[in-house]
Amino acid sequence: MRTQRSxxxxxxxxxxxxxxxxxxxxxxxxxxxxxxxRAEKLHVGDGTVIENGIVVFEAxxxxxxxxAAPVPKGMVLIEHAGHLSxxxxxxxxxxxxxxxxxxxxxxxxxxxxxxxxxxxxxxxVQGLLEEGITTFVLAPRPGSLVGGLCAVAKxxxxxxxxxxxxxxxTGANGLTSNRFPTSLQGSQAELERRFSWPRGVFARAxxxxxxxxxxxxxxxxxxxxxxxxxRRHGLKGILVGSTRLGEMAAKIRAAGLGVAISNYTPSTxxxxxxxxxALSEMQVPFGFALGxxxxxxxxxxxxxxxxxxxxxxxxxxxxxxxSTAAQLAGVADKVGSVQVGLAADLVLWSGxxxxxxxxxMAVYVDGDEVFRAEDDENGDDQ
Amino acid sequence: MHLPETTLASVLLVGATSGxxxxxxxSSAATSPPxxxxxxxVRAHKLHVSPGKVLEDATLLIRAGVIVQVGNDLEVPExxxxxxxxxxxxxxxxxxxxxxxxxxxxxxxxxxxxTSAIDGVDPYLHPWYRNRALAAGVTAVRVQAGMVSARGxxxxxxxxxxxxxxxxxxxxxxxxxxxxxxxxSRGNPPDVFARISAVDKLVGDINKGREYSITxxxxxxxxxxxxxxxxxxxxxxEKDFKKAKKDRDKEIAEAKEKDKEFKEEKYKEDKRPKLPxxxxxxxxxxxxxxxxxxxxxxxxxxxxxxxxxKGTAKFKRLRLVIAGGTEAEAVADQLVARSIPVIVRPAPxxxxxxxxxxxxxxxxxxxxADAGVRVLLGSSGGGSSDLPLLATLAIGHGLDRDKALAAxxxxxxxxxxxxxxxxxxxxxRRADLLVLDGEPLLPTTTVxxxxxxxxxxxxxxxxx
Numbered sequence: 001m002r003t004q005r006s007x008x009x010x011x012x013x014x015x016x017x018x019x020x021x022x023x024x025x026x027x028x029x030x031x032x033x034x035x036x037x038r039a040e041k042l043h044v045g046d047g048t049v050i051e052n053g054i055v056v057f058e059a060x061x062x063x064x065x066x067x068a069a070p071v072p073k074g075m076v077l078i079e080h081a082g083h084l085s086x087x088x089x090x091x092x093x094x095x096x097x098x099x100x101x102x103x104x105x106x107x108x109x110x111x112x113x114x115x116x117x118x119x120x121x122x123x124x125v126q127g128l129l130e131e132g133i134t135t136f137v138l139a140p141r142p143g144s145l146v147g148g149l150c151a152v153a154k155x156x157x158x159x160x161x162x163x164x165x166x167x168x169x170t171g172a173n174g175l176t177s178n179r180f181p182t183s184l185q186g187s188q189a190e191l192e193r194r195f196s197w198p199r200g201v202f203a204r205a206x207x208x209x210x211x212x213x214x215x216x217x218x219x220x221x222x223x224x225x226x227x228x229x230x231r232r233h234g235l236k237g238i239l240v241g242s243t244r245l246g247e248m249a250a251k252i253r254a255a256g257l258g259v260a261i262s263n264y265t266p267s268t269x270x271x272x273x274x275x276x277x278a279l280s281e282m283q284v285p286f287g288f289a290l291g292x293x294x295x296x297x298x299x300x301x302x303x304x305x306x307x308x309x310x311x312x313x314x315x316x317x318x319x320x321x322x323s324t325a326a327q328l329a330g331v332a333d334k335v336g337s338v339q340v341g342l343a344a345d346l347v348l349w350s351g352x353x354x355x356x357x358x359x360x361m362a363v364y365v366d367g368d369e370v371f372r373a374e375d376d377e378n379g380d381d382q
Numbered sequence: 383m384h385l386p387e388t389t390l391a392s393v394l395l396v397g398a399t400s401g402x403x404x405x406x407x408x409s410s411a412a413t414s415p416p417x418x419x420x421x422x423x424v425r426a427h428k429l430h431v432s433p434g435k436v437l438e439d440a441t442l443l444i445r446a447g448v449i450v451q452v453g454n455d456l457e458v459p460e461x462x463x464x465x466x467x468x469x470x471x472x473x474x475x476x477x478x479x480x481x482x483x484x485x486x487x488x489x490x491x492x493x494x495x496x497t498s499a500i501d502g503v504d505p506y507l508h509p510w511y512r513n514r515a516l517a518a519g520v521t522a523v524r525v526q527a528g529m530v531s532a533r534g535x536x537x538x539x540x541x542x543x544x545x546x547x548x549x550x551x552x553x554x555x556x557x558x559x560x561x562x563x564x565x566x567s568r569g570n571p572p573d574v575f576a577r578i579s580a581v582d583k584l585v586g587d588i589n590k591g592r593e594y595s596i597t598x599x600x601x602x603x604x605x606x607x608x609x610x611x612x613x614x615x616x617x618x619x620e621k622d623f624k625k626a627k628k629d630r631d632k633e634i635a636e637a638k639e640k641d642k643e644f645k646e647e648k649y650k651e652d653k654r655p656k657l658p659x660x661x662x663x664x665x666x667x668x669x670x671x672x673x674x675x676x677x678x679x680x681x682x683x684x685x686x687x688x689x690x691x692k693g694t695a696k697f698k699r700l701r702l703v704i705a706g707g708t709e710a711e712a713v714a715d716q717l718v719a720r721s722i723p724v725i726v727r728p729a730p731x732x733x734x735x736x737x738x739x740x741x742x743x744x745x746x747x748x749x750x751a752d753a754g755v756r757v758l759l760g761s762s763g764g765g766s767s768d769l770p771l772l773a774t775l776a777i778g779h780g781l782d783r784d785k786a787l788a789a790x791x792x793x794x795x796x797x798x799x800x801x802x803x804x805x806x807x808x809x810x811r812r813a814d815l816l817v818l819d820g821e822p823l824l825p826t827t828t829v830x831x832x833x834x835x836x837x838x839x840x841x842x843x844x845x846x
Contacts, residue, residue: 266764266765266767266768269765269768295732295733296730296731296732297730298730298744298775298778298779299730299732301778302730302771302772302775305771305774305825306771306825308825308826309771309825309826309828314825314826352826354825355774355778355824355825355826356771356774356775356777356778356825357774357775357777357778357783357786357823357824357825358778359778359779359780360778
């Protein structure tokens with residue numbers, strides 16, 4: 001049924017030719033593959049763009065970045081007629097932890113370690129790769145007051161941080177009708193008790209050693225409560241799960257918290273988008289979450305694009321999708337930018353990374369090519 | 383009015399029902415009628431006349447809501463309002479929307495083939511959403527009742543422009559007939575046997591429609607023949623009246639003489655053909671079978687699509703349109719051969735999607751287009767204002783940019799018989815157009831002006 005596409009841009013063709021040459025180096029996995037890629041536009045991740053920039057990586061780590069980065073003799077240089085950026089980061093996602101990402105029978109699971117639930121070969125994880133997402137925060141689904149420790153996982157690869165956040169629901173999302181607590185007052189009392197005389201992970205959170213992922217809930221009161229809860233106990237981390245966060249931008253900034261923006265949907269979309277703009281205005285660091293009940297990995301870029309359509313600068317949106325998200329997740333020393341010493345998690349795009357109309361042409365995780373657009377006329381078909 | 387013939391034709395064709403093409407004085411729909419002699423000139427660096435056909439540094443003239451001239455060296459007439467911008471293209475059309483429809487009508491499961499979408503349209507509903515759709519560049523939406531019902535009835539194409547009344551919204555009151563096959567209701571899909579028998583039922587209904595039209599055609603034919611026979615007989619009687627009277631008088635006299643009873647000569651009269659039974663549903667399906675209007679079938683699974691294509695192959699005039707088509711790749715060659723367009727929903731659907739969408743893939747539009755299938759993009763009632771944004775997802779998953787633009791403009795107009803009125807910026811078309819500050823279907827592009835029938839409805843000053 002599939003036919004070769006007749007309409008091919010010059011860019012794609014050029015990219016394909018380069019891939020043919022690179023097949024021996026890129027098709028096989030295994031660390032130690034050394035490769036250089038020159039892209040028409042290389043997005044470093046801090047807002048700067050290098051025209052015809054080269055990135056060189058070896059053993060899964062970036063070794064050189066720049067317009068005139070030296071390419072060692074004998075190394076394959078891929079010419080990509082398009083854009084290159086660091087892999088995208090989703091700040092909240094449940095992929096690859098099917099059925100193990102929550103336990104609603106228990107209200108508090110302070111030592112639950114989401115890293116144990118991660119199945120890197122799950123089909124949902126593959127879906128993330130196809131959208132250029134190379135790193136994500138594996139979080140428990142809402143349903144408990146304290147859901148456990150969020151992990152930061154490489155898509156299809158290993159967990160790079162087992163203690164990114166302690167997941168806490170201060171709002172109605174943590175309640176169920178058939179186990180304690182069943183009311184907001186109950187949940188407040190329980191959380192106050194845990195954090196006022198803290199032990200274990202709670203003590204670490206109060207000391208600021210372990211950030212929290214605070215699911216505030218949907219109403220304004222709930223969000224307000226989450227913010228004051230964080231301030232009262234000196235908690236650091238991010239707020240998630242609400243579309244009301246934009247209205248609270250000033251308070252969030254005062255509390256020193258970051259935000260994971262919820263998915264854009266036709267019903268909540270306007271609030272989400274306006275929230276992102278307000279946060280950007282207040283210079284509150286924010287990234288984008290996935291993992292809504294009906295989530296799809298394409299939502300990450302779609303939400304960013306909706307914000308751009310409403311006025312967010314594309315470079316700010318890309319930062320939120322990469323470097324800012326890495327900082328918020330505490331893994332900026334490993335991923336999130338195209339910088340020397342960081343993992344070679346790279347995405348080759350057909351155009352601007354923040355335009356959903358740009359295609360993901362190839363994805364590298366730790367220097368290995370883990371995805372390539374399947375109808376790209378390259379080594380696969382020839 | 384100095385309008386080309388094509389314009390006049392369109393005035394007669396659509397204006398008859400909607401009044402939208404008429405002069406501003408007549409146009410009750412206009413909340414802010416065009417002023418300054420209702421002349422508007424739009425000048426752009428790039429003017430997408432239709433997808434793939436671009437004029438550089440071109441001007442477009444609008445009179446009385448209709449495009450009258452498009453070209454490179456047009457002079458702007460005195461008194462015309464001049465709007466300038468970078469890029470101009472036709473307004474987007476959502477071929478699978480619900481904007482303006484009463485919510486209960488769209489989810490009604492008891493609709494039948496004769497249900498009219500127009501009856502569920504509320505011109506005073508959703509002003510905020512309609513404005514959002516306009517601001518996103520969506521100027522027309524096709525709606526239907528019973529979006530997941532087995533028979534959705536007759537759909538309509540509506541304008542998203544603010545209207546004073548129902549008539550002011552209608553672009554085409556009977557754009558299509560609609561049916562749904564294998565669609566989940568309240569989260570549950572019909573079982574597999576019910577699904578296949580539903581296909582048979584639809585094919586049977588189309589056949590009934592065809593027979594219905596044959597019956598009526600035969601009736602019309604017989605009635606004509608009968609009328610002719612009667613007329614002839616009457617003429618003959620008229621002509622032979624004197625002789626016949628004389629003969630009759632003579633026969634009466636003879637009978638009296640012989641003391642016999644006089645028997646009137648009996649004329650054998652042809653029996654008048656019997657009026658066939660009227661049936662509103664069959665009448666709609668008759669229009670479908672004859673190809674007078676397309677049949678939009680919301681269908682997703684390959685097995686059901688194969689059955690539908692097999693069952694309907696005998697209806698040579700039938701114009702099928704597939705909505706959804708999640709597994710349509712499997713029947714792409716048949717869709718190409720029969721020129722059946724597919725309305726694809728380019729929305730990211732997660733794990734909770736209905737059963738029929740289980741094979742949902744954002745690459746569908748691109749793959750179908752690559753196979754040569756005509757592709758339209760629709761919101762599936764999920765919000766027409768998001769359709770242009772969602773269309774970018776289809777592009778990012780393989781759909782050619784020009785084809786994506788066509789999927790929102792020319793292909794929609796063509797599928798619903800509105801090519802002469804909408805979808806492109808050729809003379810004679812209704813002036814539904816967008817003035818953009820960049821290429822269409824990019825998140826960084828802002829819609830600066832939106833014109834509907836020549837009226838400026840969105841402008842940089844009108845934004846909140």
